[in-house]
Amino acid sequence: MQSTGRGLRSPRGRAVLALAVVLVLAGALALGLAHGRTARTPGTADVGADGLPHTTVEVSPGRCGRGWDAPEPGLQVFDLHNTFHRAAEVFLEDAASGAVYGEVEDIGPGTTRPLTVRLGKGTYRFRCLPEDVDAATGPTVRIDRGRSGPAAPPVTAHDLIPPALDYQRWVADGLDEAVARAVRLQQAVDRGDADAARAAWLPAHLQYERLGAAYDAFGDADGVINGTDAGLPGGVHDPDFTGFHRIEYGLWHGESTRSLKAPAAALVTALTTLRDDWAQARMDPAQLGLRAHEILENTVQFELTGRTDYGSGTSLATARANLDGTRAVLSRLRPLLTTRYAGHADLQRQLDRAEHVVDGFHHGDRWTPLGRLTRAQREKVDAVFGDLVERLASVATLCDPRRVA
Incomplete structure (x- = not known):
């Protein structure tokens, strides 16, 4: 050209699109920028400066989604911490339908990125897609009450x-x-x-x-x-x-x-x-x-x-x-x-x-x-x-x- x-x-x-650190599905809440939070002990849910509960979740082929041990409904932040030696993309999806609630791209090795979503009654899991490595699926987590935010099946x-x-x-x-x-x-x-x-x-x-x-x-x-x-x-x-x-x-x-x-x-x-x-x-x-x-x-x-x-x-x-x-x-x-x-x-x-x-x-x-x-x-x-x-x-x-x- x-x-x-x-x-x-x-x-x-x-x-316009490449500079967006996080791509959020239509209608979803805008995600915050990386804010310098350090990775916390997996399984804990601290309240951040934004007033929302934060849960650290591991991103790696062998331990995708580990750390989400106390699921709760409502608006919350998952701090996605990449422990692998390659950059990775992560989805939070409906475990039954595969519909995606949120996505974070290009999480570098050793770095942490936030994903803000509203979750309610349903089953969920993280899908981790490191570069040049097969996708890994995390454990299924169940929430028994509340109403989730929007989700959409991924387009291939x-x-x-x-x-x-x-x-x-x-x-x-x-x-x-x-x-x-x-x-x-x-x-x-x-x-x-x-x-x-x-x-x-x-x-x-x-x-x-x-x-x-x-x-x-x-x-x-x-x-x-x-x-x-x-x-x-x-x-x-x-x-x-x-x-x-x-x-x-x-x-x-x-x-x-x-x-x-x-x-x-x-x-x-x-x-x-x-x-x-x-x-x-x-x-x-x-x-x-x-x-x-x-x-x-x-x-x-x-x-x-x-x-x-x-x-x-x-x-x-x-x-x-x-x-x-x-x-x-x-x-x-x-x-x-x-x-x-x-x-x-x-x-x-x-x-x-x-x-x-x-x-x-x-x-x-x-x-x-x-x-x-x-x-x-x-x-x-x-x-x-x-x-x-x-x-x-x-x-x-x-x-x-x-x-x-």
Whole structure:
């Protein structure tokens, strides 16, 4: 991915999840950061500075889950102490169903990490997964009263293969249409009809945006097709400024159509190459849930800040296309989410609300530019998209495939 334009998106997106020390299942209480507590004698439950009972639990292949000898219901903290010589991942799961109540990743050798959960009536056990070693399961612990917090069955890579293949076929069909619309744009440019070119630009651009070019979906091709001038020495006049936004700049800044013939032809070539390459590619199923989150996070960072507007004033149209792209991902994940994500129905309602808000700025063949929104309108748009990004972070976490053996 190029260092300019949309190539900036994916590494930033990776950091959002990679920097989280602890991944918590959707709706679960946020986990505290490591707070310097020393490991206590296994079997004891001290009250920490946070006012919660703390129990030290061992993490190792031979003694996974040891130390939880006095189970009690309620909100509590397990201080997971890794006595093994390799880093480990740990789940707290329902012993009967395998549903996960909490997870801590990358517990280094000799270190302790906290896991905060609410437990009630049921049977539980820890599953320890050290690096390059078979999973180990701790002893089953029973609690006879109380109500537990949320839990969800882990998603495996195998679960994600069918939805990923279906999504990949949908993208392939969308790329066919993107090429066709880009050809119509090129034809208008070639015959010197600037008005027709401006009319053809937006449908072609939105078709591409709906395909969710987030998290390295299209590799280096995205920078060529949809990159910006960010970081280019010559800015909008740099030879490496290409694709939709290069053409947008020219069409809305009085350039002659003659000067846009080469960029339009290059755009068609790049899209055609991407379409042909995509037919032979195999999308990583593990990225599907993350893509649902990244599409709208990118929208907030790029479209809703105006950073990708080169004169057409259609940032809100692009945001609307990105909502369509998010729905395309979520529709493939629905069978997994309906049994795992308690907020799934609310997420769908919030998507409906966001579409309604954005559609209010569409008038015939025109969209209200970001700069013409009132403060109240802008706050409403920002709020609805910000809420969606937070909800979709839970989707990304739930659909992150987990090792189970």
